[in-house]
Amino acid sequence: AQKVTQAQTEISVVEKEDVTLDCVYETRDTTYYLFWYKQPPSGELVFLIRRNSFDEQNEISGRYSWNFQKSTSSFNFTITASQVVDSAVYFCALATGGGNKLTFGTGTQLKVEL
Amino acid sequence: DAMVIQNPRYQVTQFGKPVTLSCSQTLNHNVMYWYQQKSSQAPKLLFHYYDKDFNNEADTPDNFQSRRPNTSFCFLDIRSPGLGDAAMYLCATSRDGGRTQYFGPGTRLTVL
Numbered sequence: 001a002q003k004v005t006q007a008q009t010e011i012s013v014v015e016k017e018d019v020t021l022d023c024v025y026e027t028r029d030t031t032y033y034l035f036w037y038k039q040p041p042s043g044e045l046v047f048l049i050r051r052n053s054f055d056e057q058n059e060i061s062g063r064y065s066w067n068f069q070k071s072t073s074s075f076n077f078t079i080t081a082s083q084v085v086d087s088a089v090y091f092c093a094l095a096t097g098g099g100n101k102l103t104f105g106t107g108t109q110l111k112v113e114l
Numbered sequence: 115d116a117m118v119i120q121n122p123r124y125q126v127t128q129f130g131k132p133v134t135l136s137c138s139q140t141l142n143h144n145v146m147y148w149y150q151q152k153s154s155q156a157p158k159l160l161f162h163y164y165d166k167d168f169n170n171e172a173d174t175p176d177n178f179q180s181r182r183p184n185t186s187f188c189f190l191d192i193r194s195p196g197l198g199d200a201a202m203y204l205c206a207t208s209r210d211g212g213r214t215q216y217f218g219p220g221t222r223l224t225v226l
Contacts, residue, residue, distance in 0.1 A: 033213075035214065035215075037217075042219065043202055043204075043219065043220040043222065044217060044218070044219040044220060045157070045204060045206075045217035046217075047214055047215075047216060047217075050214045091156060091157075100145060100147070100162055100164060100169070100208070101159055101162075102157075102159070102215060104156035104157055105156065106155070106156055107154075107156055
């Protein structure tokens with residue numbers, strides 16, 4: 001069975017602070033995919049990144065960066081110099097092999113204040 | 115731009131009155147999904163179509179049905195909505211399994 005844990009229910013930061021959202025996953029499959037989605041108050045789930053289990057390279061995209069570590073089964077997401085527009089719920093998710101089902105974590109509500 | 119479209123964005127129905135939510139996509143993806151998301155919870159997969167093959171989740175109530183008349187369109191039918199069915203309904207698509215799912219803006223359903 002697959003499981004994704006996002007232990008942080010809610011995080012509040014002041015604008016321009018860096019913030020890291022944690023994600024820990026469990027799976028017995030050797031082939032799997034990890035995702036981060038952003039859900040702003042409007043409700044749409046916006047795809048941010050996909051990582052497959054064979055690629056442990058960290059990735060940076062503008063102010064966003066992701067740290068994938070198989071040794072600790074973690075796929076953490078860092079926002080540098082946070083902005084108010086980053087306020088949203090962020091979901092980490094896992095898909096295994098050729099499966100069609102995303103296993104979501106419970107989400108982390110990020111609030112960025114002025 | 116290629117996208118996933120959901121109509122309507124907001125739907126109000128009465129207890130027990132059938133309702134249909136629609137989803138269309140211009141991505142030409144072969145897999146389409148329906149999720150239910152209640153307040154402060156993660157999305158929950160109801161079912162998905164892999165091409166024309168319908169795949170129901172074991173815990174999806176019989177009250178929920180789906181139709182996919184062609185590649186581009188997929189419908190969610192709620193035969194007799196209860197108060198507990200009030201939620202955001204999200205449609206998503208992907209090219210094959212295990213691939214990135216792209217979500218529509220969702221339909222927020224209110225049951226009176």
